[in-house]
Amino acid sequence: MLLEIKNLHVSYGSVEVLHGINMQVEEGEVITVLGANGAGKTTTLLTISGLLKSTKGEILFEGKPIHTIPSHEIVRLGIIQVPEGRRVFAPLTVLENLYLGAFTSTDKAKDEATLEWVFDLFPRLLERKEQLSGTLSGGEQQMLAIGRALMGRPRLLILDEPSLGLSPILVKAIFNTLKSISKTGVTVVLVEQNARAALKFASRGYVLELGRIIMSDEAAALLANPDVQHSYLGGKK
């Protein structure tokens, strides 16, 4: 088991938003988390990365607790997140953003090899490497955010809404890239508005509602489930 979340409770002030979540992620899997706005998807992801602290429960990475350590140490373990809204460092160049992705790395030669791979995946970033990232288009910023995360050579790649605000062609391109990243053995946890694309890509999925997991199954089974179709895939009941 790569990642295990046990009975996770998280609060904002006095308001509890996650009421005891359980999740398991095996090495090499692609997991998607579905849910409406406010269900607690982003909260779950931020808690895994240590940006939010849980009030109860635990998060284990390869059996070791990570909910007790600061976020920069969680990154060192290879748990790397592409946050919602991309969050690229706008006043820094594309290349600087990418090198910041490798901040914890001490192996320069490997960084250069990873950089080449990222430029292979996103040739657009190579063209714009000296440009300030705040001047990139939304799609390019998303590529940069994913590329930056890859620079950290993730073992577990967490993506929060990578297709938000992108054109259908770009969404397709991003998902194709994610597939090729997953094929290299990287484990992926994906939160995505575009549930159909997410379920086609994922092996398993969880459905989150009001801070609780109400369903978890193989992705194909969730795709065929009438409740999921009704709530998240725009189907009729």
Add this chain to the structure above:
Amino acid sequence: MEEFIQQLINGLAVGGIYALIALGYTMVYGVLKLINFAHGDLFTLGAYFGLTLLITMGIGDMVPGPLGIIIVAGMVMALVAIMGYLLERVAYRPLRNSDRLAAVVSALGASIFFQNAIMLVYGSDAQVYNLNVSAAEYSLPVAGINISASSIIMIGTSLLLMWGLYWFINRTRTGMAIRAVANDQAAAKLMGIDVNKIIALVFMIGPALGGVAGLTVGLCYGKIDYNMGWTYGLKAFTAAILGGIGNIPGAMLGGILLGVVESLGEAYISGAWKNAISFFVLILILLFRPTGLLGERVADKL
């Protein structure tokens, strides 16, 4: 014309000092969005630490000449950096997640604490940098203009340190991390950057620069007192705003500009109106560029 160039050089000299202090304000603002009101007093501490090391402890006599002063400058930087670190740990970090006003009050309190501590230890009378050689006695004639040794020291020190800082911020991994933290702390954490460490580092670099500025003022003007940090601090803070607070080249530009305006205003308009002229320029610039000269040049696109 000679008079003009002379005044320009004086302005550049004092402007360099303003710029060195302004960097401390602007860097802390950059990472914490906080005005460190105690920063001017760290500058004063630099002047007093320099006095103690150079004269009272006699390092200036043990190692005569520029080498002794460079050694003392290094020690002053280290000592003031430690004070900056302690200031952050004691006065700011515990308040990191509370209301912004609480930190402002804490900053003002720290400023009063430093001033009173200096007064208690060194007394409230002005102290004199009693050197065997005074920088004021020497000057370098260039094309009919006498450039005083103190101007050369002030301009040289500030240019060297500003170049060093600029290189560090723009060309090193740690410098890149500082810029990342200033831009987006949460995203910086997701890169594996220890944000607390970076903030502590900023609280050491800024005061180290301010401390050297204090030492330089002591060496070149000869007289220091416990509340000199207030005047210099206010000017440097103004310079940081003038250049665009949070922006490092802005603080450098703002400091030098303010020094030159002040010096020329003093010479050609009226000495008594020196401060009024500099603040008038500040108001004028802010009316047309509210974010300062170099503030927010980069458009954030979402």
